[in-house]
Amino acid sequence: xxxxxxxxxxxxxxxxxxxxxxxxxxxxxxxxxxxxxxxxxxxxxxxxxxxxxxxxxxxxxxxxxxxxxxxxxxxxxxxxxxxxxxxxxxxxxxxxxxxxxxxxxxxxxxxxxxxxxxxxxxxxxxxxxxxxxxxxxxxxxxxxxxxxxxxxxxxxxxxxxxxxxxxxxxxxxxxxxxxxxxxxxxxxx
Amino acid sequence: xxxxxxxxxxxxxxxxxxxxxxxxxxxxxxxxxxxxxxxxxxxxxxxxxxxxxxxxxxxxxxxxxxxxxxxxxxxxxxxxxxxxxxxxxxxxxxxxxxxxxxxxxxxxxxxxxxxxxxxxxxxxxxxxxxxxxxxxxxxxxxxxxxxxxxxxxxxxxxxxxxxxxxxxxxxxxxxxxxxxxxxxxxxxxxxxxxxxxxx
Numbered sequence: 001x002x003x004x005x006x007x008x009x010x011x012x013x014x015x016x017x018x019x020x021x022x023x024x025x026x027x028x029x030x031x032x033x034x035x036x037x038x039x040x041x042x043x044x045x046x047x048x049x050x051x052x053x054x055x056x057x058x059x060x061x062x063x064x065x066x067x068x069x070x071x072x073x074x075x076x077x078x079x080x081x082x083x084x085x086x087x088x089x090x091x092x093x094x095x096x097x098x099x100x101x102x103x104x105x106x107x108x109x110x111x112x113x114x115x116x117x118x119x120x121x122x123x124x125x126x127x128x129x130x131x132x133x134x135x136x137x138x139x140x141x142x143x144x145x146x147x148x149x150x151x152x153x154x155x156x157x158x159x160x161x162x163x164x165x166x167x168x169x170x171x172x173x174x175x176x177x178x179x180x181x182x183x184x185x186x187x188x189x
Numbered sequence: 190x191x192x193x194x195x196x197x198x199x200x201x202x203x204x205x206x207x208x209x210x211x212x213x214x215x216x217x218x219x220x221x222x223x224x225x226x227x228x229x230x231x232x233x234x235x236x237x238x239x240x241x242x243x244x245x246x247x248x249x250x251x252x253x254x255x256x257x258x259x260x261x262x263x264x265x266x267x268x269x270x271x272x273x274x275x276x277x278x279x280x281x282x283x284x285x286x287x288x289x290x291x292x293x294x295x296x297x298x299x300x301x302x303x304x305x306x307x308x309x310x311x312x313x314x315x316x317x318x319x320x321x322x323x324x325x326x327x328x329x330x331x332x333x334x335x336x337x338x339x340x341x342x343x344x345x346x347x348x349x350x351x352x353x354x355x356x357x358x359x360x361x362x363x364x365x366x367x368x369x370x371x372x373x374x375x376x377x378x379x380x381x382x383x384x385x386x387x388x
Binding site for chain 2: 024025026027057058059060061062063064065066067068071072075080083087090091093094095097098099101102103105106109113114115116117118119120121122123124125126127128129130131132133134135136137139140143144145149150151153154155156157158161162165167168169171172175176179180181182183184187188189
């Protein structure tokens with residue numbers, strides 16, 4: 001497959017740094033949706049096909065997804081310098097902002113209303129992340145292991161983490177290992 | 190809260206985050222349950238409230254979610270320095286803690302991703318590459334749902350009945366799943382419901 005090249009590209013590592021800083025500062029509660037809008041629709045540094053392919057890889061690799069995605073985009077145009085510029089852009093200024101918020105919060109943490117407000121936001125963020133997972137469930141209908149087996153693997157992971165409180169490493173190694181080997185047997189060579 | 194951190198404790202913290210970095214398939218957020226187990230339950234370096242607020246502040250703030258890791262390190266450092274009221278030593282340790290956890294969570298995964306994506310791109314049609322990508326999918330989805338559950342469950346410390354919080358988490362999940370509303374509205378609604386004493 002030879003997809004058409006994107007319509008534009010970053011001009012320099014500095015361009016990457018600034019673009020990713022701007023992108024990160026727009027992303028409240030996560031950056032992925034903003035990456036798609038900025039990189040694909042506005043700047044056109046990526047075609048939609050490239051975005052999907054890169055995103056799949058960024059998600060499967062360990063590490064923060066959007067950081068991995070930035071790393072891959074930066075690397076494509078300017079090698080290691082580009083990768084570093086993109087990652088630094090995504091982290092530097094947002095880190096300052098979040099520290100300021102944390103200090104502000106610590107100042108008012110004694111205030112029961114502030115503590116309660118944050119508790120409410122905590123409950124919401126739990127729901128946000130669960131929903132991110134739930135939204136991906138339909139994708140598993142096309143899975144080579146079949147939908148039922150996928151649901152069983154999901155349930156196994158959930159019970160291991162939530163009920164049995166097993167360390168993540170073992171869960172990934174054992175359940176993930178079985179899932180990968182079984183998938184390997186099911187897909188064509 | 191005040192704790193004593195020896196140099197080997199910092200080293201252990203760094204090692205744990207390096208390990209979690211390599212395990213953070215589908216994002217750093219999926220390692221939250223394990224971070225809770227390590228920081229709160231096992232070592233007592235953070236209180237439950239500090240842990241949840243680190244995640245909640247990072248969710249509310251702009252930027253990648255992984256910055257919650259910076260706040261955890263920051264809070265461990267503050268605790269080691271005698272709390273934020275202790276002034277400069279606590280701040281310095283806070284920055285040190287932040288550096289330990291952020292470098293720990295970033296360095297292994299970004300290095301691996303950098304080299305692996307180059308290799309994977311050249312070999313993307315190979316059977317084992319495809320088996321890994323597809324085989325991990327149901328595990329990753331299960332992990333995300335488990336993470337949401339652990340986060341929602343970690344909040345129960347207020348006066349309001351616990352089912353109010355579960356209701357809020359559940360309603361949020363439903364709304365995010367079914368609509369395209371901006372997440373900021375939901376976080377704002379959560380803050381408001383908290384402030385007026387519903388949760």
